Amino acid sequence: MPLSRSDHIDEDLEDLYENAPCGYLSLRPDGRIVKANQTFCRWTGYASDEMIGKRLHDFLNIASRIFYETHFAPLLRMQGFFNEVALDLIKKDGEPFPVLVNAVERTDAEGKPQFIRLTVFNATDRRRYERELLKARDELKTLAGTLERRVAEETAERLRSDTALTSQREEAKLREQFIAVLGHDLRNPLASIIAGTRLIQKAKLDEKGEAIILMMQKSVMRMASLIDNVLDFARGRLGGGLTLVLSLQPLEPTLQQVVGELQSAHPESIIKTDFALTKSVHADPVRIGQLFSNLLGNALTYGVAGEPVTVVAKTQDHFELAVCNVGNPITPATMERLFSPFSRGEVRPSNQGLGLGLYIASEIAKAHGGTIDVTSTPELTCFTLRMPLQR
Amino acid sequence: MSTVVRNNVHTVGAGPTAMVFAHGFGCDQNMWRHVSPVFEDRFRVVLFDHVGAGGSDLKAYDPQKYSTLAGYADDVVEIGTELGLRDAVFVGHSVSAMIGLLASLTAPGMFKSLVMVGPSPRYIDDEGYVGGFKEQQITELLDFLADNYMGWSSAMAPVIMGNSDRPELGAELTNSFCRTDPDIAKEFARVTFNSDNRSDLAKVRIPTLILQCSEDVIAPLAVGEYMHSQIPNSELVILKATGHCPNLSAPEEVISAIRAFV
Numbered sequence: 260m261p262l263s264r265s266d267h268i269d270e271d272l273e274d275l276y277e278n279a280p281c282g283y284l285s286l287r288p289d290g291r292i293v294k295a296n297q298t299f300c301r302w303t304g305y306a307s308d309e310m311i312g313k314r315l316h317d318f319l320n321i322a323s324r325i326f327y328e329t330h331f332a333p334l335l336r337m338q339g340f341f342n343e344v345a346l347d348l349i350k351k352d353g354e355p356f357p358v359l360v361n362a363v364e365r366t367d368a369e370g371k372p373q374f375i376r377l378t379v380f381n382a383t384d385r386r387r388y389e390r391e392l393l394k395a396r397d398e399l400k401t402l403a404g405t406l407e408r409r410v411a412e413e414t415a416e417r418l419r420s421d422t423a424l425t426s427q428r429e430e431a432k433l434r435e436q437f438i439a440v441l442g443h444d445l446r447n448p449l450a451s452i453i454a455g456t457r458l459i460q461k462a463k464l465d466e467k468g469e470a471i472i473l474m475m476q477k478s479v480m481r482m483a484s485l486i487d488n489v490l491d492f493a494r495g496r497l498g499g500g501l502t503l504v505l506s507l508q509p510l511e512p513t514l515q516q517v518v519g520e521l522q523s524a525h526p527e528s529i530i531k532t533d534f535a536l537t538k539s540v541h542a543d544p545v546r547i548g549q550l551f552s553n554l555l556g557n558a559l560t561y562g563v564a565g566e567p568v569t570v571v572a573k574t575q576d577h578f579e580l581a582v583c584n585v586g587n588p589i590t591p592a593t594m595e596r597l598f599s600p601f602s603r604g605e606v607r608p609s610n611q612g613l614g615l616g617l618y619i620a621s622e623i624a625k626a627h628g629g630t631i632d633v634t635s636t637p638e639l640t641c642f643t644l645r646m647p648l649q650r
Numbered sequence: 651m652s653t654v655v656r657n658n659v660h661t662v663g664a665g666p667t668a669m670v671f672a673h674g675f676g677c678d679q680n681m682w683r684h685v686s687p688v689f690e691d692r693f694r695v696v697l698f699d700h701v702g703a704g705g706s707d708l709k710a711y712d713p714q715k716y717s718t719l720a721g722y723a724d725d726v727v728e729i730g731t732e733l734g735l736r737d738a739v740f741v742g743h744s745v746s747a748m749i750g751l752l753a754s755l756t757a758p759g760m761f762k763s764l765v766m767v768g769p770s771p772r773y774i775d776d777e778g779y780v781g782g783f784k785e786q787q788i789t790e791l792l793d794f795l796a797d798n799y800m801g802w803s804s805a806m807a808p809v810i811m812g813n814s815d816r817p818e819l820g821a822e823l824t825n826s827f828c829r830t831d832p833d834i835a836k837e838f839a840r841v842t843f844n845s846d847n848r849s850d851l852a853k854v855r856i857p858t859l860i861l862q863c864s865e866d867v868i869a870p871l872a873v874g875e876y877m878h879s880q881i882p883n884s885e886l887v888i889l890k891a892t893g894h895c896p897n898l899s900a901p902e903e904v905i906s907a908i909r910a911f912v
């Protein structure tokens with residue numbers, strides 16, 4: 260509804276001054292109070308006549324006093340007013356009373372200051388709010404600092420581990436190359452020797468010559484298997500572990516070939532085989548051959564002369580390959596570290612080798628998801644590979 | 651960097667002798683607007699802002715350098731060197747009275763006399779010395795500055811828009827004078843109100859005028875008298891003006907006292 264003249268409220272200007280919703284102060288140019296309204300008196304607890312003649316300073320805390328003198332008094336003199344200045348009054352009871360103050364300076368025609376008018380607003384809640392904001396800002400600053408530090412640390416850590424990983428990868432690559440070159444360089448002269456012995460075999464040899472050639476071939480074969488073991492060991496221990504080339508090729512030809520090779524190297528030994536491989540096995544035939552060669556080689560070395568070494572291979576739920584020989588049982592002490600590298604049986608210390616054979620065999624079994632179990636009694640010592648048909 | 655830019659230096663007038671005006675804590679060279687123009691006819695008037703205040707280059711603020719009044723005094727000497735000042739008059743208000751004193755000791759011959767308006771060599775009371783403040787009160791002041799930051803920063807922060815001459819500002823602009831970077835101001839307050847230059851007073855040999863206000867909460871009468879007793883060649887004038895800024899509240903009184911001295 261629009262206001263009309265008849266709605267005019269009879270506003271009492273005297274009352275408006277005294278009881279306005281803000282404090283009014285009038286100061287002389289030197290800062291002495293000449294008038295203060297009731298609202299200001301109520302807020303501060305002073306009677307009006309207690310204030311007249313006093314300086315505004317007398318009602319400010321020290322900090323506000325300095326601040327007023329160094330900042331706001333000059334400002335007022337220079338621009339004739341100031342707005343929203345935060346000050347702390349001290350109430351009669353000694354309690355602080357935060358206020359916001361606006362001021363206007365009245366000057367005469369010559370620009371000389373006549374008096375200063377101040378309006379004072381209760382800023383208790385606002386100041387509290389500002390303090391909370393400040394506190395929040397400081398907390399945020401701290402938090403941001405912490406966060407920044409964490410991110411920096413994390414980044415540095417990442418960089419460090421990335422660098423480490425890169426150098427590890429490079430090292431592994433170098434090692435792999437080294438192993439490959441070493442293997443090639445070691446095997447080549449052996450191949451020459453074996454080829455040489457075969458050429459010599461074709462010529463007519465006397466019995467002694469024949470025996471020497473056989474011995475040489477046996478040594479070469481052992482040397483070849485030692486090189487394989489050493490290289491595999493180096494790869495497994497230092498490099499990326501054994502790698503398999505899996506296929507479903509029948510394993511029997513591989514096994515037969517190993518038996519053939521070792522039989523010719525040990526012509527005096529008897530090797531009995533029982534192969535029943537009716538299912539295909541997902542495996543690396545070269546590695547299985549290597550494993551088998553190690554097991555069979557051991558059995559021939561440690562087995563009692565004249566007693567046969569038996570080999571049983573079958574595929575039922577698992578692929579199972581057992582190599583058994585008659586001989587002194589493996590002592591518990593030897594059993595404990597049988598599959599550790601550089602461990603050898605103590606039955607016949609004269610047997611030379613690096614003690615890597617069983618370690619490599621067990622690594623190959625592991626790579627196929629299988630195990631090698633050992634049973635050793637005075638009657639029979641058996642090494643049995645068991646691995647799943649499918650990888 | 652040129653001190654002219656860094657300290658927003660303005661020179662007016664072409665008298666044979668230079669008169670350097672330095673503002674105190676809380677304001678800038680505007681502080682002298684009712685005083686310095688009067689001297690332009692006979693003096694080369696030099697006005698500047700301390701780094702952090704008014705139109706100074708805030709980027710030049712180096713917390714290390716300005717952690718003592720000596721850092722500010724070095725600026726004064728650099729300004730004097732760049733302007734080729736010899737035998738100039740230094741007029742310093744409040745803390746700048748001490749800054750000018752230090753500068754005069756650093757660069758003998760640059761200033762032939764000192765005018766100190768409301769000076770104090772130490773604000774905090776000490777054994778046998780009345781500075782006017784308890785240590786606790788100065789701590790409260792510094793807290794208050796932090797506390798007041800909010801209302802203060804928006805109203806008092808400088809306009810960071812180059813150092814062009816400030817136009818006469820219309821009434822619609824609020825609190826446009828005496829702009830100060832709040833963070834720097836707080837540090838300046840710490841340096842100012844914790845300073846103690848009492849031992850430097852006796853080293854001053856050049857004529858020194860001390861203008862002491864009546865009823866100054868920042869530099870009480872006892873401090874003015876102490877200054878006078880310590881500086882050998884000094885003159886103490888007690889102004890009728892009250893408060894801490896007679897250069898604004900009673901410029902005529904300040905002008906005539908300086909005139910009589912120079």
